[in-house]
Each structure stands twice: as C-alpha cells, then as structure tokens.
Amino acid sequence: MLDVAKIRKDFPILSQEVNGNPLVYIDSASTSQKPKPVIDTLVNYYSGYNSNIHRGIHTLSERATEAYENVRVIVANFINAPQPECIVFTHNTTEAVNCVAYGWGRKFLKSGDEILLTEMEHHSNLIPWQILSQEKGVTLRFLPITADHTLDLKKLDDLLTSRTKLVCVTQMSNVLGTINPIKMIAKAAHAIGAKIIIDGAQGVPHAGIDVQEVNCDFLAFASHKMLGPTGAGVLYGKMELLEAMDPFLTGGSMILEVWKERATWNKVPHKFEAGTPDIGEVIGFGEAVKYLQNLGMENVREHEREMTSYALEKLSEVEDLVIYGPKNPDLQGGITSFNFKDIHSHDVGTVLDQEGIAIRAGHHCAQPLMRVLQVPGTARASFYVYNQKSEIDRLVAALYKTKEIFQGVGS
Amino acid sequence: MSAVEDLYREIILDHYKNPRYKGELPLPALKVEGANPLCGDQLSLYLEVREGKIHELRIRTLGCSISQASASMMAEAIKGKELKEVEELIEGFKEMMLNKNGTSMSAEKLGDLETLQGVKKYPVRIKCALLPWNTLIEALKSIKSQKPAERVVME
Numbered sequence: 001m002l003d004v005a006k007i008r009k010d011f012p013i014l015s016q017e018v019n020g021n022p023l024v025y026i027d028s029a030s031t032s033q034k035p036k037p038v039i040d041t042l043v044n045y046y047s048g049y050n051s052n053i054h055r056g057i058h059t060l061s062e063r064a065t066e067a068y069e070n071v072r073v074i075v076a077n078f079i080n081a082p083q084p085e086c087i088v089f090t091h092n093t094t095e096a097v098n099c100v101a102y103g104w105g106r107k108f109l110k111s112g113d114e115i116l117l118t119e120m121e122h123h124s125n126l127i128p129w130q131i132l133s134q135e136k137g138v139t140l141r142f143l144p145i146t147a148d149h150t151l152d153l154k155k156l157d158d159l160l161t162s163r164t165k166l167v168c169v170t171q172m173s174n175v176l177g178t179i180n181p182i183k184m185i186a187k188a189a190h191a192i193g194a195k196i197i198i199d200g201a202q203g204v205p206h207a208g209i210d211v212q213e214v215n216c217d218f219l220a221f222a223s224h225k226m227l228g229p230t231g232a233g234v235l236y237g238k239m240e241l242l243e244a245m246d247p248f249l250t251g252g253s254m255i256l257e258v259w260k261e262r263a264t265w266n267k268v269p270h271k272f273e274a275g276t277p278d279i280g281e282v283i284g285f286g287e288a289v290k291y292l293q294n295l296g297m298e299n300v301r302e303h304e305r306e307m308t309s310y311a312l313e314k315l316s317e318v319e320d321l322v323i324y325g326p327k328n329p330d331l332q333g334g335i336t337s338f339n340f341k342d343i344h345s346h347d348v349g350t351v352l353d354q355e356g357i358a359i360r361a362g363h364h365c366a367q368p369l370m371r372v373l374q375v376p377g378t379a380r381a382s383f384y385v386y387n388q389k390s391e392i393d394r395l396v397a398a399l400y401k402t403k404e405i406f407q408g409v410g411s
Numbered sequence: 412m413s414a415v416e417d418l419y420r421e422i423i424l425d426h427y428k429n430p431r432y433k434g435e436l437p438l439p440a441l442k443v444e445g446a447n448p449l450c451g452d453q454l455s456l457y458l459e460v461r462e463g464k465i466h467e468l469r470i471r472t473l474g475c476s477i478s479q480a481s482a483s484m485m486a487e488a489i490k491g492k493e494l495k496e497v498e499e500l501i502e503g504f505k506e507m508m509l510n511k512n513g514t515s516m517s518a519e520k521l522g523d524l525e526t527l528q529g530v531k532k533y534p535v536r537i538k539c540a541l542l543p544w545n546t547l548i549e550a551l552k553s554i555k556s557q558k559p560a561e562r563v564v565m566e
Contacts, residue, residue, distance in 0.1 A: 019414070344475035346450050347419075350533060354415040363451050376451035376473060405419050406427075406476070 002295060002303045004388050010035040010291075011386050021356030024391040029174055029202060029335050029382030030360050031224045034288070038228060041287040045280040053279055054253055054270070068279055071286030072269070078289045079219065080210040081236055088235040088242070088269040089282055093201040094124040095248075096220035096235035099272060100197055101128035103245040104218075105166065111137030114163040116194070118143040118151055118180075119372050120173040123365040125199040125220075129168060139163075145372060149176045149325050156185070160192050167196040171203025175364045175378065176325035177308065177335030179207065183214045190215065195241070201225055206304055206333045206384075208297035211236055223281065227385075228288030231278035242268045249274040292385075300385055304334030307383040307392070311336050314396045321399065324378060334383035337364075340399075343406045345379040351405060352379075355398040357391075417529040418536075419476065426523070427476040432486035434469040441553060445546030445563035447538055452478045452565075456546045460554055465489050465497060470543065477527075477536050482543035484523045494551065500524075501544055508537055538565045 008014055011033045016023050025033060045067070051060035053068050072084040081087060090096040105128075109115075115129050119142050133140050141159050144152045151169075160167070167189040172179050182198055189196040197218035200209055204219075205226030211219055218241070223232035237245070247254055247265060254274040256264040265271040292300065309329040315321055315338055324337040339345060349361035362377040363370045370377060381395060436442075436457035445454040452474030459467040468490060470482045485504075489497045503516030504524055508531060518525055530540045546563045553560035 344450075346475040346536070346539070347477075350418065350536065351415055354413070362449065370451070376453070405415070406424065 002299050002385055004303070004386065007035075007295070008386050008388075010037070012036060012039070014386060018356040018358070019354050024355075024357040024394050026381040026383060026387060026391060026395065027358045027360050028384035028387075029225070029380065031230065032205065032227050032384050033386065034229065034284075035227055035291055037291055038284045038287045041284045042229060042280050045283050050280065052276055064279055064283075067283045067286070068277070071282050071289075074286045074289050075234055078208070078293065079204070079236060080212050082212060083239065085267075085269050086236055086239055086242065088237065088272040089277055090220075090233040090235050090272075091231055091278060092224075092233040093199065093220045093222040094128075094233075096222075096233050097125050097197070097199065098128045099235050099248040100218050100220070100237070100245075101132050102248040103272070104195075104241065105129070105132045105138075106136065107244075107246050109136055109138050109165055112139075112163060113165040114139045114141055114161065115166045115168060116141050116143060116159050116164050116189075117168045118170065119145045120149075120151070120176060120178065120366065120369050121168065121170055122174050122199060122201065123367070124201070125168050125170060125197075126368070138165075142368075143169075145176075145178075145369075148327075149173075150178050150331060151180055151185075153181070153184075156188055160188055160194065162192060164189070164192055164194045167194055168199070169196065170199040170201075171209065172206065172333045172335070173325075173366075173369075174202045174335065175337050175366050175369055175380065177332040177337070177382075178326055179203065179331055179333055182216065186215050202333060202335070205292075207301050217241055223285035223288060226288055227291055228285035229278075229281040231281040232285040235272070239268065242272070247271050247274065251275050295385060301333075303385060304383055305329045307387055307389070308332055308334055308336060310389050311381060311383070311392050311395075314392055315399075318396060318399050318403070320403065324373060334387075335380060336382075337378040337380045339375060339378050340403065340406070343402065345377040347406065348379045348399070348402050351402040352395070352398050355394070355401065357395055357398050359395075414529075414532055418533060420526045420529060422523050422526045423476065423480040423529075426480035426483035430470070430472070430479055430483040432469050432483070432490065433471070435471055436467060436469045440467070440469075441550055441560065443546050443550040443553065443560040443563065445542050445549070445565070447474070447478065447542050447565040449535075449565070450475055450478070450539060452539060452542055454478065454482060454542055454546055456482075456543065456550055458547075458550050458554075460494065463495075464493050465491060472543075474542070475536075475539050477530055477539040478542045481527055481540040484527070485543045485547065488522060488524060489547070494554075497547075498551070501548060504544055505541070508540055541565065 053065040195217040200221035204221040219236040224230040345361035506514035
C-alpha cells in the first residue's frame with residue numbers, strides 16, 4: 001500500500017490552487033508530476049557539476065559522465081535488461097520508435113514484408129511505420145479491438161504470417177487503459193520469426209516491465225511519464241539487434257573515427273546517442289526510477305488498480321456518461337476515458353479546469369482508435385502515485401456541474 | 412458571473428442546442444471545409460452568393476460548443492447580407508476575439524456574437540470560435556478569385 005498523504009508532500013506542484021480550487025491533477029498519462037528529489041537532482045546538476053560528458057578531461061565532466069552512465073545501470077536494473085549497454089537514451093518515446101524504424105526497419109525490411117500493429121496504437125508507434133511502409137513497400141496490418149476494448153487476440157494467428165517481420169504493440173493503451181498480454185504476443189511473433197517492439201510509454205511507468213521475461217526485441221518509453229524530467233527517453237533493444245542496426249541520428253559523439261568522406265561508428269549504445277544529450281534530465285530520470293523503486297512497482301500498480309476501480313464505480317453512476325475501456329481494473333491501468341453523449345470533450349475539459357481539475361481531452365494522439373470508437377475525442381482521467389480517492393469525488397462532482405451547464409443539449 | 416458561466420452564456424448554449432442554418436446545400440452551392448486538428452472540430456460551410464449577397468447558406472459541424480455556437484451565430488449574422496458587410500463583420504469579429512482592446516464595431520452590429528467575447532479568457536478555445544470565420548474567409552476568397560477553395564486548417 002502507498003502512503004499517498006506522505007507521497008503528496010514530495011510533489012510541490014500539487015499544493016496549489018487553480019482557478020480558486022485546490023488542484024486535482026489527473027492528467028499523468030500526458031505527463032506526470034515530479035517529486036522533490038528529482039527537482040533537487042536537476043538543481044544540483046546545473047548548480048554543481050554541469051558539463052559535457054564523454055569528452056572532457058576535467059573533474060566536472062567526469063562527475064557528469066559518471067552520473068549519466070550510472071542511470072544506464074539504474075534503468076537496466078529497473079526493466080531487467082541483461083546489460084546496461086542495451087539501454088539507449090533518446091529524448092522521448094517517439095524518438096526511440098523512430099530509432100528502430102529508421103535504424104532497423106529501413107535496413108532490414110523490404111517490399112512485401114508486413115508489419116502488424118494494433119488499432120489502439122499511439123501515433124508515435126504508427127506514423128514511423130507508415131513512413132517506412134511508403135518508403136519500402138511494406139504492408140501495415142492491424143489487430144482490431146473487441147467490443148470490450150481489449151485486443152482481439154482470436155485474430156492474431158490469422159494476421160501473423162510468414163510475411164510478418166515486425167509486431168508493434170503498446171503495453172498499455174493511452175486512451176482505454178487496456179493492459180495488453182505482451183508476453184503472449186511476443187511469443188506468437190517469435191514463433192513465426194518476427195521481431196516485436198513494445199511501446200511502454202504508459203505501461204512501464206505504471207506496471208513496470210521485465211524485458212527478459214516478456215522477451216521483447218525492442219522497448220520504448222520515456223522519463224517524463226514516470227516522475228522524471230522531459231527530454232529523456234529510452235530505447236531498449238537486444239544487443240545483437242542494436243549492433244546490427246544503423247544509427248538513426250548521426251553527428252557528434254556517435255563516431256569512432258572520421259575522415260573527410262566517411263566515418264565509423266562508436267559502439268552500442270553510444271552509436272545511437274548523437275550530439276549532446278539532455279544530461280541533467282537523464283540524471284534526474286535516474287532519481288525518478290529510484291523513487292519508483294522505493295515505492296515498489298507492485299504497490300504502484302495496486303494503488304492504481306484501486307483508483308481505477310473506484311473511478312469506474314463512481315463514473316458509472318453518472319447518468320449519460322459513456323465509459324470506454326475494459327471497465328475492469330485487472331485489465332486496465334490507471335486510465336479511464338469517458339464522454340457525455342452530447343457534450344464535446346473540450347467543453348468538459350474547460351468546465352473541469354475551472355474547478356481546478358486537470359484532465360486531457362481530445363483524440364489523445366490516437367485518431368485511428370477514435371474512428372473505431374466513432375467519437376472525435378474523449379475526456380480522460382489518469383492517475384498516478386499521488387492521486388487519492390477524494391480527487392475522484394471532485395471529478396464526479398464537476399461532471400455533474402458540466403451536465404447542469406449543458407442541460408438540454410442534444411435532446 | 413463566474414468565468415465558466417461567462418464562457419457558456421445562455422445565448423451560446425442556445426445556439427449550440429439549436430444551431431441555425433444547420434445542414435447542407437446541393438450543388439452548385441460552394442462547399443468549403445474547415446478543421447481544427449487539436450480539438451477535432453470539423454466544419455463544412457455551404458454558401459450560395461447571388462447578386463453580391465449571401466443568398467443561402469448551411470453549416471454542418473462536428474465539434475465543441477464554442478465552434479458550433481460561433482458557426483450558428485455567424486450564419487444568422489451573414490444571411491442575406493451584402494459581401495461588403497460580411498467582410499466588415501469578419502473583420503470586426505476577428506478584432507474582437509484577437510485584439511486585447513476588443514473592437515470598434517458597435518454592439519448593435521455584432522449582436523449575439525458579442526457574447527463570444529467570454530472565450531477570450533480561454534486562449535486555447537479562441538481557435539474554436541474562429542474556425543467558422545476562417546472557413547468563411549476562404550469561401551469568399553474562392554468566390555472572388557473563382558479558384559477552388561482550399562481546406563482550412565487551424566494552426
């Protein structure tokens with residue numbers, strides 16, 4: 001169990017009023033808030049040992065390099081990667097996916113090959129594959145979702161063929177909260193000789209992951225959704241794949257030797273980290289991972305299961321509210337999407353904002369999924385370690401107020 | 412009046428609940444589409460100009476209350492008007508929404524449109540209110556130049 005009252009004291013941003021009401025921040029699936037130890041780490045870095053890494057021979061550079069490289073070890077440990085070198089730092093999840101699309105896909109996929117995605121992918125795990133498909137003549141196929149908003153696994157066998165070379169699937173839907181059986185999907189993908197990339201942007205912060213147990217080939221996620229700073233993302237890859245891949249971004253510090261007309265690449269992971277990275281932000285990310293490890297990822301997941309369960313119970317009592325997702329806290333992370341039948345989600349978002357409640361409204365960078373759900377957008381509440389049930393009560397009260405304002409609409 | 416009540420004024424909600432000139436017009440009426448990708452607002456404006464006047468119009472919208480109410484109010488305000496008057500109104504409305512000090516256009520001329528001023532307190536929603544108007548601008552441009560209208564995308 002999490003001691004939420006104690007945790008909240010670590011998040012300075014939470015103790016403020018927004019539009020005259022105490023802030024209820026339930027938009028952590030967009031970006032999470034940052035605890036004091038993470039903020040302090042950034043301040044300490046910039047005020048104590050800010051310097052460039054991997055190139056200086058002075059003391060500050062050594063300190064920065066050591067702190068930065070130590071985060072690779074922390075992250076590897078967090079996701080149970082076999083070695084720290086399998087951890088490539090990017091700037092965000094999107095860049096990590098692009099790294100695979102350009103570095104692996106462009107090199108190894110050819111016309112006639114197929115990529116299997118799902119209908120619930122975030123644009124970040126879709127657009128890079130669309131570009132690749134247009135460039136290489138690769139066909140994109142999509143695993144549909146069922147009426148209860150889980151993946152239609154019965155169709156998996158039919159969609160996985162000898163032509164399938166890659167499976168792209170999210171660990172947890174950023175709209176529906178659906179937690180996907182990635183271990184089973186990875187096994188099915190490997191059985192036909194395909195690779196699998198997991199979009200862990202939502203899943204890793206809320207449920208953690210064991211990359212060796214799941215046996216995924218690639219995993220992409222980001223610091224800012226798991227209590228860390230923006231500007232730090234992770235691409236995990238199996239070592240042999242990372243070694244075989246081309247670099248996505250090229251330039252400074254990813255090289256071994258450079259001549260006028262050619263160059264050789266640095267070893268993995270440095271081959272993928274061109275240019276000066278977000279050093280302080282990566283170091284802050286390490287602190288965020290430690291914070292989560294201290295809480296225990298099982299406790300994090302359990303807390304969110306409770307929050308989701310309570311939210312589903314209370315939201316289902318609100319008349320005319322349509323709730324999306326599995327509506328089952330065992331199959332769902334701390335994300336709940338909903339809509340009033342005749343009120344646009346942005347109007348819901350504006351009224352809630354006036355009550356001091358921060359939610360996300362719109363298409364959530366998942367327009368193909370919105371088409372499947374046949375809505376232009378949804379309102380989404382997403383919870384994290386610092387949220388409490390009383391905030392869900394505030395949400396529900398504000399939804400009643402929204403309903404009152406828009407009374408008679410659509411009737 | 413609280414900020415949210417000021418935003419969702421009764422007149423605005425009335426236009427949202429009962430949108431004026433809702434629907435489509437058959438060819439040869441001009442059709443121009445507008446979209447606000449951030450919100451997912453979509454709008455189709457059907458316009459028929461005869462003898463320099465807005466002879467007939469219809470609007471099909473899918474979007475939030477602000478874009479729909481703005482579209483409905485716009486339709487009411489321009490129906491039957493001469494294009495020159497319509498252009499003045501566009502200018503006055505945009506000035507009201509985008510200029511810190513508001514517009515010099517009289518409240519009488521603005522009519523219901525004045526109530527959309529409350530949207531100014533919500534900078535992210537201003538685009539919603541402007542979508543129908545920018546689509547109208549594109550429609551008038553197309554009529555004047557006799558070139559096909561382009562899809563309007565709010566940025």
